[in-house]
Amino acid sequence: MISAFITIRFLDILDIILVAILIYQLYRLIKGTVAFNIAVGLFSLYLLWLVVKALNMELLGSIMGQFIGVGVLALIIVFHPEIRKFLVIIGSRYNLNRLLSFDKLFGAGKEKVINHQQIASLVDACESMSKTKTGALIIIAGNSELNEQINTGELINAEVSSSLIRTLFFKNSPLHDGAIIIKGTRIVAAGCILPLTSKSLDKALGLRHRAAVGMSENSDALSIVVSEERGSISVAEKGEIKRRISKEALIQILEQRFQEEVPV
Numbered sequence: 001m002i003s004a005f006i007t008i009r010f011l012d013i014l015d016i017i018l019v020a021i022l023i024y025q026l027y028r029l030i031k032g033t034v035a036f037n038i039a040v041g042l043f044s045l046y047l048l049w050l051v052v053k054a055l056n057m058e059l060l061g062s063i064m065g066q067f068i069g070v071g072v073l074a075l076i077i078v079f080h081p082e083i084r085k086f087l088v089i090i091g092s093r094y095n096l097n098r099l100l101s102f103d104k105l106f107g108a109g110k111e112k113v114i115n116h117q118q119i120a121s122l123v124d125a126c127e128s129m130s131k132t133k134t135g136a137l138i139i140i141a142g143n144s145e146l147n148e149q150i151n152t153g154e155l156i157n158a159e160v161s162s163s164l165i166r167t168l169f170f171k172n173s174p175l176h177d178g179a180i181i182i183k184g185t186r187i188v189a190a191g192c193i194l195p196l197t198s199k200s201l202d203k204a205l206g207l208r209h210r211a212a213v214g215m216s217e218n219s220d221a222l223s224i225v226v227s228e229e230r231g232s233i234s235v236a237e238k239g240e241i242k243r244r245i246s247k248e249a250l251i252q253i254l255e256q257r258f259q260e261e262v263p264v
């Protein structure tokens with residue numbers, strides 16, 4: 001009888017592991033944001049409600065019950081941006097798009113790739129802008145099309161080249177403000193406005209870095225920032241920023257992520 005009560009099936013363990021992963025991913029997503037404080041507040045309220053119910057405190061219990069009753073709806077409204085980011089992460093971090101071959105299915109083509117020469121041009125531009133302390137924000141699209149952001153800028157549609165990137169970010173260029181967006185081998189647009197992250201970042205980082213992190217939270221794109229103040233190069237991916245990276249590290253990150261795979 002007792003052994004039947006405590007039987008743990010393989011599926012129960014899997015269930016617990018999946019819930020733990022889900023909670024951990026949610027925690028990573030909202031840590032450092034105001035959403036984290038809201039989540040702690042809501043959780044405390046829920047615990048209080050359980051205590052109130054256990055103590056049979058009718059009046060307080062029913063008032064709190066009204067709030068809890070509309071809880072799911074309230075959660076969706078309050079956490080709308082986080083839910084959106086969470087779904088983007090599920091769709092891109094675990095590469096479901098590639099796994100399920102949606103692209104092939106709908107004929108949208110393969111993942112955007114950049115050849116060795118273009119990665120070299122990109123890195124050369126970043127290195128040169130870093131030396132001259134020219135501020136730059138470069139977005140390299142993954143599977144997401146980024147049409148929303150492209151529409152905020154000027155269409156360019158030119159081959160990636162170091163001189164073009166440096167020209168676009170040259171201080172007197174009319175398009176130097178905002179970001180350039182690269183898809184595969186082409187610079188698609190310049191002067192694009194990106195979503196800003198609401199995460200708490202180092203105080204030394206301003207809007208350019210916030211936009212880089214924001215874009216990487218809202219899509220599977222990779223962002224490169226050259227700081228105008230310090231000349232340092234940073235990369236943001238999946239909402240995390242790696243600061244002050246070397247030229248070699250930048251090449252490695254880009255080649256790992258975007259290098260064309262030799263067909264077998």
Ligand SMILES: Nc1ncnc2c1ncn2[C@@H]1O[C@H](COP(=O)(O)OP(=O)(O)OP(=O)(O)O)[C@@H](O)[C@H]1O
Nearest residue numbers: 135177178193194205206207208209211227228229
């Ligand atoms: N939402 C945005 N989308 C794209 N670019 C943006 C956005 N907001 C600001 N920028 C760019 O960032 C520039 C301002 O950078 P700011 O000095 O605030 O950033 P920073 O992170 O401190 O970078 P830096 O180290 O280069 O100074 C703007 O001139 C503009 O080009």
